[in-house]
Amino acid sequence: MNPTSAVSVAFDPLLSWEILAGLGAIGVVLIALSLAARARGTFWRLGTLAVVLLALANPSLIEEQRKPIADVALVVVDDSDSMAIGDRRTQVQAAREALKRKLGQQEGLEVREAVLPPSHIQLGSERPGGTRLIETMRSALVEVPPERLAGVVLLTDGQVHDVPAIESAKNLPPELGGAPVHALIAGKKNERDRLIVMEQSPRFGVVGREVTAKFKVEDPAGGTAPVTLSVNGDIVKRIDVPVGKSVELPITVGNPGANVVELEVAPGQNELTLDNNRGLFTINGVRDRLRVLLVSGEPYQGERAWRNLLKSDPAVDLVHFTILRTPQKDDFTPVRELSLIVFPMRELFEQKLKEFDLIIFDRYESGSLITREYFRNIAEYVKGGGALLVSVGPVFATQRSLYRTPLGAVLPAAPLGDVLETPFKPKVTEIGQRHPVSANLPQAGDPGKEPDWGRWFRLVTSRTERGNAVLSGADDRPLVILDRVGEGRVAQLMSDHLWLWNRGIDGGGPQPELVRRVAHWLMKEPDLEEEALRATSVGGRIEVTRRTLAATFPQVTMTAPDGSTKVIELRQTSPGLGLGVIDVDKPGLYRFDDGTLRTVAAVGNPDPLEFSDVRATDAKLKPLTEASGGSIMWLADTNDPDIRSVRPGRAAGGSDWIGLRRNEGYTVAGINQLPLLPGILVAMAFLLAIGSAWWREGR
Structure with missing residues (x-):
């Protein structure tokens, strides 16, 4: 840019403008009186006054050497995930090259570019989802003075999710400074796509109860669409739903903890993408209050x-x-006087038995109070999915043992008839080191070493017929045995001295923690499963854990959302616990299978906002472009619009051209100052005027 010059007149008064105005007013009054008296030489006196006032104003001629400042045109490129659909990126790239070429030919124009990257590089980010194109534009404009901005050109498919509410030019982002915003839309007009819209996705639910999800399927073709419901990777049901109508779908919360729910609608005709055919959310299952029946014996x-x-x-x-x-x-006491209330055996062990989550027998001995029929009911309750905990006393080794009732069919340990009355410290068995109920119990110490627990003094000897003995007592005999029976679970404690830990005898022990773990294992708590495969997403990676009672870990096969597979090798982090970590770069549902167990993990946010609607549109950006005086064009119609320079206030866009504001900014490189009234000239003019006035009056 070549420097230019500009000439102007400036005043540097010798007196303040207020004083000059006062002197001028007095002079005008005197001149007016002179005119009223018709005195001679009045106009020469007026000339004298003008010369004096002009001299006091001290005018000068200013010549500025100006250097023009280049205007800035900002091109914002949308490269979000939805731009991968069809040939949108190809259209944008062609328009981008054309803009660079044409804008580069504009004299006095600097071109800057900002790119919104794909969202998959931001897995684990807490930033809002969707296409944040206006945020990208405003961030780039921070470094551009508003008076230099000539205009902004947005290259996008129109699916922008952070357009502010704009009613007039007053609501425009202040960074624009009145410059026009133009949008070049990639894609095709009137595109068609089937998608599923989640209107209500519950985040919490009580285990065993139903929660309601609400969704609808949108498809320009109308009709009905088949939808598949999957929970934790397993298909639960398939239904046909009407297109365009909200559907309420009940979902049973099956497990405590995370329940990954996926709704998938079958592909329609002329699909743009299948990414928005899925709705993915997680229901955190919580247990309701547990109903426990405790029956104590002697x-x-x-x-x-x-x-x-x-x-x-x-x-x-x-x-x-x-x-x-x-x-x-x-002792001949009437039966009705043996208790304050009649023991409700039929109600407890027949009518309401299945309402209990856990049944505990503590030192109970068999007899005629609870009949064999009721014990048979309890055994069937366990096989059907119930939970039973039996804490035995010395009577368990006698003929009145619970093992000699129908309940013995579900008990994992059979009594040998002996009771050891000797001090011992409970120890975690080898398999107990790998079982989550007994692994890492407080004060358990290292494997092979004696734990820092208090002693017990009684153990009923038994033979473990089924299940796993996770704690052992005197002479390494079974102390705590856990077993699965049918759909239910049983725990058996072969001593009645657990309370010694609670009393702090010999330093006590982890009684509350042990009972809590046993009870939660009986309740099928996922975190306490001895055979479990879990996958947890942490930002842009997945942590795969495998809990097993075996000595080795099987390989795990991962299936990514795009169908590709990868084998993961697990390394042992503690007895019975293996860990594998894998980095991922695409959000969605990942499936894991080790040949026996399966699980899923929802990675990142599949960004339902980004793919909630991927049809190209000009509706979202139209308020912004119209309020700023810009224009909207479809790249399918033209990818090589004209570039014109316009003055502020003029129309800045048309059907096939883009207008950029001409700001004509400059910096002053130098100043030349020349006085208009040198002293000698002022003196001569003053003498001439006053002399002429004197000559005129003397005639």
Whole structure:
């Protein structure tokens, strides 16, 4: 740019403008009086006054050497995930090259570019989803003075999710400074695409109960569409839903913790993308209050410990019965006087048995109070999915043992008939080191070493017929045995001295933690499953964990959202626990299979906002372009628009051309100043005027 010059007149008054105005006013009054008196030489006096006032104003001629400042044109390129559809990126690239060429030919114009990258490089980010094109534009304009901005050109498919509400030019982003915004839309007009829209996705639900998801399928073709519901990778149901209408779908929360739900609609005709044919969300399952039935036999010191432990948990509804005396101990007392209330055996063990989540027998002995038919009901309850915990006492080794009732069919350990009355410290067995119920118990110490627990003094000897003995007692005999029976689970404690830990004998032990883990394992808590495969997404990676009682870990095969597979090798982090970590770069549902177990992980945010609607549109950007005086064009119609320079206030766009504001900014490179009234000239003019006035008056 060549420097230019500009000439102007400037005043540097010798007196303030207020004083000059006062002197001028006095002079005008005197001249007016002179005119009224018709005195001679009045106009010469006026000339004299003008010369004096002009001299005091001290005018000068200013010549500025100006250097023009280049205007700035900003090109914002949308490269978000939806731009990969069809030939949109090809259209944008062609228009981008044409703009660079034409804008580069404009004299006095600097071209800058900002690019919105694909969202998959931001997995794990807390930033809002969708195409944040206006945010990208405003960030780029921070470094551009508003008075230099000639205009902004947006290259996008029109699916922009951060356009501000604009009612007039007053609502425009202040960074624009009045410059026009133009939008060149990639894609085709009136595109068609089938998509699923999630209107309500529950985040929490009670295990075993239903929650309601609400969605609708949009498809210009109308009719009905088949939708598949999957939970944790398993197909639950398939339904046909009407297009365009909201549908409420009940979903049963099956497990505590994360339940990954996927709704998928079958592809339609002329699909733009299948990414918006899926709705993905996670329901966190929480347990309702647990109903526990505790039946205690002959009273002993540990009975209250069980009751206090269960009552201390606000999530437990406890029903507790203590059998103070069995009918065998007959002293001719009437049966109706043996208890304060009649023991509701039929109600508990027949009518309402399945309403309990856990049944506990504590030192209970068989007899005629609970009949064999009711014990058979309890055994069937366990096989059908119920939970049973049996804490035995010395009577378990006798003929009155629960093992000799129909309940023995579900108990994993059979009594050998002996009771060891000797001090011992419970120890975690080899398989217990790998079982989540007993692994890493507080104060357990390292494997092979004696734990820092208090001693127990009684153990009923038994033979483990099924299940896993996770704790052992005196002479390495089974102490705590866990077993699965049918759909249910059973835990058996072969001593009645657990309460000693609660009392702090010999330093005590982790009684609350052990009972909590056993109870939650009986309740099928996912975190306590001894055979489990889990996958957790952490930002842009997935952590795969495998819990097993085996000594080795199987290989895990991962299936990505695009169908590609990869084998993951697990490394042991602790006994029975393997870990594998894999980096991912695409959001969506990942599936894992080790040949026995399967699981899924929802990685990142599949950004339902970005793919909620991928049809190219000019509707979202039209308020912005119209309020700024810009224009909208479809690249399918023209990818090589004309570039014109316009003055501020003029129309800045048309059907086939883009207008850029001509700001004509400059910097001053130098100044030349020349006085218009040198002193000698002022003196001569003053003498001439006053002399002429004197000559005129003398005639």
